[in-house]
Amino acid sequence: MNKPGRNDPCYCGSGQKYKKCHMPLDQQKEKERRDWTAAAEFLRRDLLKFARDERFATAFAQALPLYWNELYTIENAEEMSQDEALRFFDWFMFDYTLEDGTRPLDAYQTDRREDLATTQQAVLDKWAAEVSAAWAYTLTDYDAEQLVVNDFMTGETFAIQEPGGRGLVEIGEVILARLVPVYDHLEFSTTAAYLPAKEITDLAAKLAEARQTDAQTHPEAIQSDFMRRHNHLLIHHALEQAKIQGRPPVACLDPNRPDKAMQKVVHTMKKRFK
Numbered sequence: 001m002n003k004p005g006r007n008d009p010c011y012c013g014s015g016q017k018y019k020k021c022h023m024p025l026d027q028q029k030e031k032e033r034r035d036w037t038a039a040a041e042f043l044r045r046d047l048l049k050f051a052r053d054e055r056f057a058t059a060f061a062q063a064l065p066l067y068w069n070e071l072y073t074i075e076n077a078e079e080m081s082q083d084e085a086l087r088f089f090d091w092f093m094f095d096y097t098l099e100d101g102t103r104p105l106d107a108y109q110t111d112r113r114e115d116l117a118t119t120q121q122a123v124l125d126k127w128a129a130e131v132s133a134a135w136a137y138t139l140t141d142y143d144a145e146q147l148v149v150n151d152f153m154t155g156e157t158f159a160i161q162e163p164g165g166r167g168l169v170e171i172g173e174v175i176l177a178r179l180v181p182v183y184d185h186l187e188f189s190t191t192a193a194y195l196p197a198k199e200i201t202d203l204a205a206k207l208a209e210a211r212q213t214d215a216q217t218h219p220e221a222i223q224s225d226f227m228r229r230h231n232h233l234l235i236h237h238a239l240e241q242a243k244i245q246g247r248p249p250v251a252c253l254d255p256n257r258p259d260k261a262m263q264k265v266v267h268t269m270k271k272r273f274k
């Protein structure tokens with residue numbers, strides 16, 4: 001929608017000048033949107049920093065091979081590409097369950113919340129309480145800056161704000177990502193991965209089987225608990241498909257793609273673990 005000029009009639013049809021009608025409210029909303037976007041950006045960076053905390057060294061070493069199905073372990077962690085490392089740390093902070101039953105995100109909330117600005121606190125609280133596990137979503141439509149997706153298992157529909165557009169993903173293909181609320185819309189929490197059409201294969205059957213097995217040990221589990229405990233299966237499936245399709249795992253494609261910031265995180269964790 002094009003904004004009217006200050007002295008133009010307001011778009012709501014009240015007959016008032018814009019500046020006397022909806023302009024103050026629009027400006028307020030615009031400011032809130034900017035604040036939320038900035039707070040979300042800050043949190044993404046700060047959560048990544050927090051993941052380096054010494055207390056997570058052992059958990060980090062245990063989580064790596066679980067997430068990557070042994071492709072990466074503490075021994076070769078620095079071979080993760082930047083995108084892989086970002087996805088791993090995103091999963092580690094939001095979805096990995098520590099020995100005491102909490103997530104690293106919960107520890108961040110306990111330790112750091114009071115040092116944050118008000119909007120940062122609001123975003124953090126929303127993310128800690130509402131954000132669901134990283135998951136698989138089928139792309140069903142795209143519309144300018146929005147991707148319309150369906151939950152791969154439940155079919156629930158979401159619209160995701162993604163200024164970068166759909167990238168390589170075609171309708172019907174599967175996006176592996178976490179959706180986080182930012183102000184009035186959903187975004188990806190970090191770099192998304194995707195499954196090309198021919199690599200989706202038996203993913204639905206695998207997840208259905210995992211859900212059944214899970215129900216035996218966790219009869220009370222709701223779908224979101226199941227997702228959190230099993231979403232590494234999505235990455236395992238993607239890795240298995242890469243093998244079947246005869247392409248090397250992404251990490252091997254370009255051994256010379258240094259990412260200093262990410263390597264620093266990994267080196268720190270390795271040192272702490274030893």
Ligand SMILES: [Zn+2]
Pocket residue numbers: 010011012013014021022
């Ligand atoms: Zn108005």
